[in-house]
Amino acid sequence: MFLRLILMLLIVGGIIGGVYYMKMQQWEAMSEMAEQGQPPATIASTTVTEESWQPRLNSVGSMVAVNDVSVTNEVPGIVEEIQFESGQRVEKGDVLLQIDDNVDRAQLEGLKADLQLAQVQFDRAAKLVKERTVSQSEFDEAKARLESARANLASSKAEMVKKSIRAPFSGIIGIRQIDLGQYLAAGSEIAPLQSLDPIYVDYTLPERHLSDLSVGQTIDLNVQAYPGQTFSGRIEALNPGIDPGTRSIHIRGVLDNPDGTLRPGMFAEIRTLLSEQNDILTLPQQAITYAPYGDSVFVIEEQDGQKVVQRRQVKTGAVRNGRVEILEGLELGDEVASAGQNKLRNGQPVQINNDIEVNDKDAVSSP
Known part of the structure; x- marks a missing residue:
């Protein structure tokens, strides 16, 4: 009886010892992997470039017959x-x-x-x-x-x-x-009659832009009936007063319309063009990570011969044709990650491959 008890204890002790040995081997392997660090993430990159932009004031309005x-x-x-x-x-x-x-x-x-x-x-x-x-x-x-x-x-x-x-x-x-x-009877309606060439567009802008506006200023607009087609005109008149209810100024533009393409009542997206500005720093829109606490990018830096990324807060401005104006936080020539940002962390090594399309399901777009 006593021998059987000792035999059982030896068997249980051997099993416990074997499990402990296997765990120790796993811990040592995990420690070695941690010491080696994560493998570099493959990302695409882009650089901060300089452009000349013509600022514009965006608004919406309606086409009106002359x-x-x-x-x-x-x-x-x-x-x-x-x-x-x-x-x-x-x-x-x-x-x-x-x-x-x-x-x-x-x-x-x-x-x-x-x-x-x-x-x-x-x-x-x-x-x-x-x-x-x-x-x-x-x-x-x-x-x-x-x-x-x-x-x-x-x-x-x-x-x-x-x-x-x-x-x-x-x-x-x-x-x-x-x-x-x-x-x-006298005054019966026979038919509507509209003059279409030229044609007016009426819209408003906040009163803070009054000093930027003048008669003859160039405007561009798009209408939903002709997607991708841009129509150009000029400011015809400005109301002398500010609307006290909306604190906005009423503007009337005029456009040539020889083919009658534009029709009264059309909804229009209007851009009032301002003086051209030079030396604007820009990045592709997908390079920006937008968040409630602020916009940021992952800047690519060299550390000990290895490319690593560091998150940096930036101040963004206007968005145009898929590019974003950078007001603060970056300088001309800075290299940043243009895709794969949401799988990156500060100090993480990366390898650049701009010849392939990086799968970035979590990319954040502009709000």
Whole structure:
């Protein structure tokens, strides 16, 4: 019995000793790996470069027609003739619509006859008053009838002219709102008419930029209907006052629009160009790590013949065409990691390979 107990103790002791030996071997291997350090991370790099940028003030606004009216009739009547097609271009003075004027023409003939009679009576009275055959008062009455007949004829002609609806300016006429034979009350909407060349764009900027703005200043804009296409124009006018509700200034730009590409009501992204600035330090946008506590980059340095990275806080500015303006924290020629930043730590060795695309699933983009 006693021998069996000693045998069991020896077996248990041997197992415990074997496990302890294996653990010791693992610990020694881990210590050797720690002393050797992590293998260098493969990253892509870029350098801080110097560029010339033209600063710009960004805003949004809407396209506005230079002239925009709804064509209406001044006098009532029945539509006798429609002389335009929806969507066509019309010139100033073109007849768009003819209202029935048969009654007016008949009245006009009667007024012409009245004028002729009044003219004859006046001529006779003028001759007789010289011979003292009629009194001066009879001559004055004949003269008054003549003037009244002339006025009535002119009024009738003016009324007839109003029944020919003409384009008040050149432009594109929209979809007609009336039909042939329809009775139109005075002021009925016939069709919209807009002048498209040139065309305005209205937008606002904060009042702090007032000193940077002037009439004739260049503007660029994009519209969603034509992605990738840029349209250029200039500032036409600035409102003299600041809006007290928004503390912004209302700006009107003007652009040439010979093809009618831009249309009133379009949403526009507008850039007001300022004076060109030189010596701007920039980096690709993907080289910046954005965080709530500040933006940073991993600067690549040489230590004991080995490339290592160190995180450095930077102050960024404008973003343009995938590049970011560096205001503080870096100098011209500094080399930084352009991909793989989120797997790096301070002092970590790296190896540069700009010929391959580094897989950086955690890359942080600009907010």
